[in-house]
Amino acid sequence: xMESLATTSDFLKQCSRCGGCQAVCPLYAETLxxxxxxxxxxxxxxxxxxxxxxxxPKMKEIMSLCLLCKACVENCPNQVPVDRLVLxxxxxxxxxxxxxxxxxxxxxxxxxxxxNLSLAARMGYLYQHSGVQSVVRKSGLLELISPDLAKxxxxxxxxxxxxxxxxxxxxxxxxxxxxxVAYYTGCLTNYVYPGTGLAVLDVLGRNGAEVVIPDQWxxxxxxxxxxxxxxxxALAGRNIETFQMAGVDAxxxxxxxxxxxxxDYADLIETSEARSFADKVMDFxxxxxxxxxxxxxxxxxxxxxxxxxxxxxxxxxxVYTAPRKLIRAVPGLEFKEMNEADRCCGAAGSFNLTxxxxxxxxxxxxxxxxxxxxxxxxxxxxxxxxxxxxxxxxLEQSPVQVMHLAELLSMSYVNGK
Amino acid sequence: MIPPSVIKEIxxxxxxxxIFVSLEERMCYGYDxxxxxxxxxxxxRPGSTEEIxxxxxxxxxxxxxxxxxxxxTGLSGGSLPVENGVVLDLTRxxxxxxxxxxxxxxxxxPGVVTYAIQQEVERRGLFYPPDPASLxxxxxxxxxxxxxxxxxxxxxxxxxxxxxxxxxxxxWGDLVKTGGKTVKSVTGYDLTRLYTGSEGTLxxxxxxxxxxxxxxxxxxxxxxxxxxLEDATRTVTLIVRRGIIPATLELxxxxxxxxxxxxxxxxxxxxxxxxxxxxxxxAPELIEGQSGQxxxxxxxxxxxxxxxxxxxxxxxxxxxxxxxxxxxxxxxxPTKISExxxxxxxxxxxxxxxxxxxxxxxxxxxxxxxxAGDGNLHPNxxxxxxxxxxxxxxxxxxxELFQAAVELGGTLSGEHGxxxxxxxxxxxxxxxxxxxxMLALKQALDPNNILNPGKIxxxxxxxxPCHNK
Numbered sequence: 001x002m003e004s005l006a007t008t009s010d011f012l013k014q015c016s017r018c019g020g021c022q023a024v025c026p027l028y029a030e031t032l033x034x035x036x037x038x039x040x041x042x043x044x045x046x047x048x049x050x051x052x053x054x055x056x057p058k059m060k061e062i063m064s065l066c067l068l069c070k071a072c073v074e075n076c077p078n079q080v081p082v083d084r085l086v087l088x089x090x091x092x093x094x095x096x097x098x099x100x101x102x103x104x105x106x107x108x109x110x111x112x113x114x115x116n117l118s119l120a121a122r123m124g125y126l127y128q129h130s131g132v133q134s135v136v137r138k139s140g141l142l143e144l145i146s147p148d149l150a151k152x153x154x155x156x157x158x159x160x161x162x163x164x165x166x167x168x169x170x171x172x173x174x175x176x177x178x179x180x181v182a183y184y185t186g187c188l189t190n191y192v193y194p195g196t197g198l199a200v201l202d203v204l205g206r207n208g209a210e211v212v213i214p215d216q217w218x219x220x221x222x223x224x225x226x227x228x229x230x231x232x233x234a235l236a237g238r239n240i241e242t243f244q245m246a247g248v249d250a251x252x253x254x255x256x257x258x259x260x261x262x263x264d265y266a267d268l269i270e271t272s273e274a275r276s277f278a279d280k281v282m283d284f285x286x287x288x289x290x291x292x293x294x295x296x297x298x299x300x301x302x303x304x305x306x307x308x309x310x311x312x313x314x315x316x317x318x319v320y321t322a323p324r325k326l327i328r329a330v331p332g333l334e335f336k337e338m339n340e341a342d343r344c345c346g347a348a349g350s351f352n353l354t355x356x357x358x359x360x361x362x363x364x365x366x367x368x369x370x371x372x373x374x375x376x377x378x379x380x381x382x383x384x385x386x387x388x389x390x391x392x393x394x395l396e397q398s399p400v401q402v403m404h405l406a407e408l409l410s411m412s413y414v415n416g417k
Numbered sequence: 418m419i420p421p422s423v424i425k426e427i428x429x430x431x432x433x434x435x436i437f438v439s440l441e442e443r444m445c446y447g448y449d450x451x452x453x454x455x456x457x458x459x460x461x462r463p464g465s466t467e468e469i470x471x472x473x474x475x476x477x478x479x480x481x482x483x484x485x486x487x488x489x490t491g492l493s494g495g496s497l498p499v500e501n502g503v504v505l506d507l508t509r510x511x512x513x514x515x516x517x518x519x520x521x522x523x524x525x526x527p528g529v530v531t532y533a534i535q536q537e538v539e540r541r542g543l544f545y546p547p548d549p550a551s552l553x554x555x556x557x558x559x560x561x562x563x564x565x566x567x568x569x570x571x572x573x574x575x576x577x578x579x580x581x582x583x584x585x586x587x588x589w590g591d592l593v594k595t596g597g598k599t600v601k602s603v604t605g606y607d608l609t610r611l612y613t614g615s616e617g618t619l620x621x622x623x624x625x626x627x628x629x630x631x632x633x634x635x636x637x638x639x640x641x642x643x644x645x646l647e648d649a650t651r652t653v654t655l656i657v658r659r660g661i662i663p664a665t666l667e668l669x670x671x672x673x674x675x676x677x678x679x680x681x682x683x684x685x686x687x688x689x690x691x692x693x694x695x696x697x698x699x700a701p702e703l704i705e706g707q708s709g710q711x712x713x714x715x716x717x718x719x720x721x722x723x724x725x726x727x728x729x730x731x732x733x734x735x736x737x738x739x740x741x742x743x744x745x746x747x748x749x750x751p752t753k754i755s756e757x758x759x760x761x762x763x764x765x766x767x768x769x770x771x772x773x774x775x776x777x778x779x780x781x782x783x784x785x786x787x788x789a790g791d792g793n794l795h796p797n798x799x800x801x802x803x804x805x806x807x808x809x810x811x812x813x814x815x816x817e818l819f820q821a822a823v824e825l826g827g828t829l830s831g832e833h834g835x836x837x838x839x840x841x842x843x844x845x846x847x848x849x850x851x852x853x854x855m856l857a858l859k860q861a862l863d864p865n866n867i868l869n870p871g872k873i874x875x876x877x878x879x880x881x882p883c884h885n886k
Contacts, residue, residue, distance in 0.1 A: 077744030
C-alpha cells in the first residue's frame with residue numbers, strides 16, 4: 001500500500017516554503033505559475049487536509065500538472081518527497097471523483113489483458129499502414145474536430161507490425177552463459193520499438209547472459225500515476241508471479257519508467273515476494289556496468305553523441321554514470337555532455353498527450369540543449385523519452401537521431417564480434 | 418471583494434491567460450517564505466509597465482489594494498496580501514534588457530531571477546555581488562524592494578549599493594524615472610534610495626539599472642574551528658584591524674554545527690564552540706598573502722584548527738555546511754522563526770550573549786548563525802507553530818531580542834525588511850519622529866493606501882485602510 005494522503009502530514013510540515021523548487025521545476029520554467037510548482041501543490045494539499053479546500057476539478061487539474069520528474073525532491077533542502085505527495089493526492093482524487101471512463105477501461109481491462117492490448121496495437125498498426133491514416137491526415141478531419149487532436153495524432157508512435165515478444169523466443173541462450181536473467185520488455189519496446197528489444201538481447205547475449213522473457217503485463221505506472229492504485233496492484237501481482245517462476249538472478253529493464261515502477265513494487269505490495277522481485281530489478285546499463293564484465297564490439301561508430309538522463313533513471317534509480325561509461329566505451333565515438341542533461345524532456349508518461357503544448361515547450365528546451373552540443377546522436381535509456389525527443393527534434397527539423405543505449409552498443413558488434 | 422466588472426476590466430488589461438481567479442490558484446499567491454498566509458481576491462500577471470499603470474489607475478478608481486510580488490521568497494511577509502486585493506505577479510517581466518559593458522551597467526526588468534543576472538554578467542567577466550541565500554529563485558525586483566543582502570555584503574555591500582536607477586509606477590499610476598547609467602547623480606532628492614527597500618509600499622518597480630564591477634580573479638576559502646564563540650567573534654575583529662576585508666565571514670554557533678553534522682555527516686567538530694567560514698577574493702598574489710595572514714590571525718585568536726580549501730571540491734565541502742544550516746536546524750523543532758538583527762561588528766559578542774540569555778529565560782531553542790563580518794546575525798528560534806503556549810513565549814522573546822539589538826546600536830532587520838513580521842516593533846528603532854516621517858511619506862505618496870497596505874506601519878498608527886475593506 002502506498003501511503004494515504006492523511007498520513008503524509010509529516011512530509012507536508014517539512015516544507016519550509018523557501019521556494020527553492022522554482023529554480024529546478026521544468027513546469028515552472030515554462031509557466032512561471034506558482035500552483036504548478038512543488039511549493040504550491042504542497043500548500044494546497046495541506047489546506048485540503050485542513051478542510052479549507054475541496055478536491056475540486058481545479059485541484060485535480062493542478063495535481064495532474066506534475067511531471068513526477070523529482071527534480072524538486074533532489075534539490076529540496078528538506079528533502080520533501082513531492083512526487084509521493086502528488087501521487088497520494090491523485091489517488092485520493094481518483095477515489096473521490098473517479099477517473100475518466102477511457103482511463104478506467106484502459107487500466108482495468110485493456111492493460112490487464114495482453115490479448116486485447118495486442119489487438120489494439122494491431123488496429124493501430126493497420127490505421128497507420130492501411131492508408132487510413134494518410135487519408136485522415138490529408139482530409140484535415142482532425143484539424144476540423146480540434147487542432148490539438150491533430151497535433152496529438154502526430155505524436156502517436158508508429159506501431160510495430162508485430163509485437164517484439166511475439167517475435168522473440170522465450171529463452172535466448174548463448175555460448176558459455178555466465179548469468180541467467182529475465183528481460184522485462186515494457187510496453188513501448190514490445191509494441192513500438194522492437195528494435196530496442198532485439199538490441200538488448202544482442203548485447204546481453206554477447207556479454208554472456210542467458211535471457212528468458214517470461215509472460216508479462218504493463219508495469220502499472222500509468223495507472224498509478226493516474227491514481228488507480230488497485231489496477232497497478234493487480235498488474236504488479238501478475239508480473240511478480242511469472243517472474244518468480246522464471247528463477248533468474250536479475251530482472252533487466254530497458255525502460256527507465258518501468259524499471260522505477262518495478263522497484264516500487266516492494267512498497268506497493270508489502271510481501272516478501274514483492275521485495276525479492278524488486279531487489280532483482282536492474283536497469284540494462286547498470287547491469288552491464290555493475291554485474292558483468294561488459295565488452296563492446298570492435299566496429300567503430302564514428303559519431304558525436306550526447307546523453308539524456310531519463311528522470312526515472314537518474315533520480316528514480318540513481319543510474320547516471322553507467323550509461324555514460326558505456327557510451328564512452330564504444331570505439332570511434334565522441335561523447336559530448338549537454339547542458340542540464342538530467343532535465344525532464346517533457347514526456348512524463350501520458351503527460352505529453354494530456355498537455356501537448358506544455359510538454360512540447362519543455363521538450364523544445366531539451367532539443368536546444370541537444371543542438372548546442374553539435375552531436376548528431378542523442379542516446380537515452382527510456383523509450384518514452386525516445387518518443388518525446390524524436391517528436392520535438394522532428395518539429396525543429398533537426399537531423400539529430402535518437403537511439404536507445406542498447407541500440408548504440410549493438411552497433412559496435414555489427415561486423416562480427 | 419473586487420466586483421466582477423472590475424475583474425473583467427483587469428482581465429482585459431493582462432489577458433485571460435494571465436489572470437488567476439480560482440480559490441486554489443489564488444491561495445498559491447498568498448504565502449511567502451514566512452509561516453503566514455492570506456488569500457488574495459485576484460492574481461494578475463502583467464507583461465508590461467503600461468499594463469501595471471492601467472491596473473493601478475483602476476485600483477484608485479475602485480479602491481482595492483495591490484500587492485506586488487516576485488518569487489515569493491521573502492522572509493518578512495513583504496509580499497503577503499494581508500488585506501486581500503490584487504496580487505501583482507511580476508515574474509513574467511523577466512527580460513535582461515541590456516548589459517552595457519562600457520558603462521558597467523545592467524538594465525533589467527523586475528522579474529529576472531537574480532542568479533540569471535549574475536550568470537549573464539559573469540560570462541562577460543563582470544560581477545553583480547549581492548547574494549541573498551534565495552538568489553537562485555528570488556527576483557531582482559524583490560531584492561531591490563526589500564534591499565536584500567547576503568554573505569558578500571561585508572566587502573561588497575547590499576542591493577542598494579548597486580542600484581543606480583529605477584523606473585517606478587507610482588501609487589496613482591504615473592511613471593517615475595530615477596537615476597540612470599551615471600555613477601554620480603545629485604539631482605534633487607535621492608528617490609532611487611527611497612524606493613529601494615520601500616517594500617512595495619511606495620511604488621511598483623518596473624525597470625532597474627544595476628551597477629556592475631569587474632569579476633574578482635580568484636577566491637580562497639578557509640574554515641576555522643574555535644573552542645568558544647567569543648574566540649570566533651574576537652578573531653573577526655583581529656582580521657578587520659589588520660586591514661583585511663574578506664568577501665565573506667560566516668559564523669555558525671555550537672548548536673548549528675551539531676544540527677548540520679547530524680544532518681549531513683561532514684565530519685564537523687561537534688564539540689566546537691563556533692566555526693568561521695572566511696573567504697577572500699581578488700588577484701591571486703593578493704589573496705595568497707591575505708589568506709596566510711588570516712590563518713595566522715585565526716590561530717592567534719584561539720582557533721584549534723584552520724583548513725584552507727585546496728580545490729574547488731574542498732571549497733564546496735566547506736560551503737555545504739553553511740548551505741545546509743536552514744534545512745538542518747528544523748530537526749530541533751519544525752517551525753523556524755528567522756530573525757536578522759544587525760549590530761555594529763564590535764557588539765557581536767555582547768549580542769550573542771544577550772540572545773542566549775533571552776532564549777534560556779523563555780525556555781526556547783535558539784541557534785545563531787549568520788554574517789559575522791557585517792554584524793548581521795540570524796538568530797533562529799525553533800518552535801512548533803501548533804503549540805500556542807510556546808508561540809506566546811516566542812513572541813515575547815522576539816520583542817526582547819529586538820530591544821537588545823537596538824540598545825546595542827543595532828537594527829531590527831539587516832536584510833529581510835520589516836514587512837508584517839517586524840511591523841509591531843518598528844518604532845523601537847525609528848522612535849516617534851522617525852516613524853512620523855516615514856508615515857508622512859507613505860500618506861503623501863499613496864493617499865488611497867493602494868500599495869501593499871498593512872506593511873511596515875502595522876503598529877497602532879496604521880496607514881489609512883483601503884476603502885473597500
